[in-house]
Amino acid sequence: MSEIIQGPQKLGPLTPLVGEWEGDVGVDLSYHNKEDETSKTSYFEQAVFKPIPIQENGRQTLWGLNYSMTAWRHGEEAMDPFHDEIGFLLWDRERQLVLRNVVFGRGIAILAGSSAGARDTELRFDASPGAADFGILQNPYLLERAEITAFNSVFTLKDPETFSYTSDLVLKLAQTGESMHHTDENTLKLVKRYHPGSQFN
Template identity: 75%
Template sequence: MSTTGSSHIQGPQKLGPLTPLVGEWEGNVGVDLSYHNLTDETSETGYFEKASFKPIPIQENGKQTLWGLNYSMTAWRHGEEAMDPFHDEIGFLLWDRENSQVIRNVVFGRGIAVLAGSTAGPRDTTLHFNATPGDPCYGVLQNKYLKERAEIKEFISSFTINEDGTFSYTSDLLLRLVALGAEMRHTDVNTLHRVKRFHPSEEIN
C-alpha cells in the first residue's frame, strides 16, 4: 500500500508522485548494513551520497503513456569521498497514471538489474518499489557469480518525500549468502536535501 500525505505542490502534476523528486540531491547520513567478506562479519558503514532526477520525454507503449525521470545515485564511504564510490546505480522512475503504478527500472554496477514497482496515487508521498526474482512484472536479474554466492531473494525499497522537503529512502535486499550458510538482509537508508532545482527553461542534458 502506498502512503498519502499532504503536499505543498499544487496544480497539474504530469509526473504524479514523482514530481517532488526533480532536481539534484545530497545526503551525508547514509547507513549501509551488510556482510563484509574480508572481515567475515556484518557491520554498518556510513556514507555520503549524490542523486539526480531529470524529466524524460513521454514514453508510449501502444495505449499506455508513461511520464518519468532518469536518475542516478552514487555513494562514497565516509572518509573516501575523494576515492571511487562503493555504490553506483542508474535507471528510470516511471509514472503510469492510468493504471496507478510507479515503476523503478534500475541497474547496479555490480551486475544486477531490477524492475520494481507498486500501486500509487498521484499525490502519494511514500512510494514503494518491490520486486521478487521470477515475477513476470516486477522481478530481479543478477550475474552468475552473485546468483551462486549471494542470491537476491527479495527487493524491497521505498522513497519518501518528507514534510521539510528532504527525501528519504530505504532499500532492503534479502540475500542467500553461501559464506554464512543462511539468509540475511542487506539494508541501506539515507536522507538527502535538494541542492539544485531544474526549470523547464533550462537545458537538461
C-alpha cells in the same frame, strides 16, 4: 528554496524528486566477505533526477525521470564510490503505478514497483526473482554467492526539500548458508531544483 507545486503534474508522485540532492547520514548494513562479518558503513550520497520525454507503449503512456544515485564511504569521498546505480522512475497514471527500473554497477538489474496515487508521498518499489513483471536479474557469480531473494525499497517525500529512502535486499549467502538483510537508508536534502516540465538529454 522551493515551494509545494500546485495544479496538474504530469509526473504524478515523482514531481517533487526533480532536481539534485545530497545526503550525509547514509547507513549501509551488509556482509563483508574479507572480514566474514556483518557490519555498518556510513556514507555520503549524491542523487540526480531529471525528466525524460513521454514514453508510449501502444495504449500505455508513461511519464518519468532518469536518475542516478552515487555513494562514498565517509573518509573516502575523494576515492571511487562504493555504490553506484542508474535507472528510471516511471509513472503510469492510468494504472496508478510507480515503476523503478534500476541497474547496479555490480551486475544487477531490477524492475520494481507498486500502486501509487498522483499525490502520494510514500512510494514503494518491490520485486522478487522469477516474477514476470516486477523481477530481479543478477550476474552468475552473485547468483552463486549472494542470491537476491527479495527487494523492497521505500522513498518518503518528507517536505519539498527533503526525501528519505530505505532499501532492503534479502540475500542467500553461500559463505554462511543463511539469509541476511542488506539494508541502506539515507535522508537527502535538495541542492538544486529543475523545472518539472523540462526535459533533459
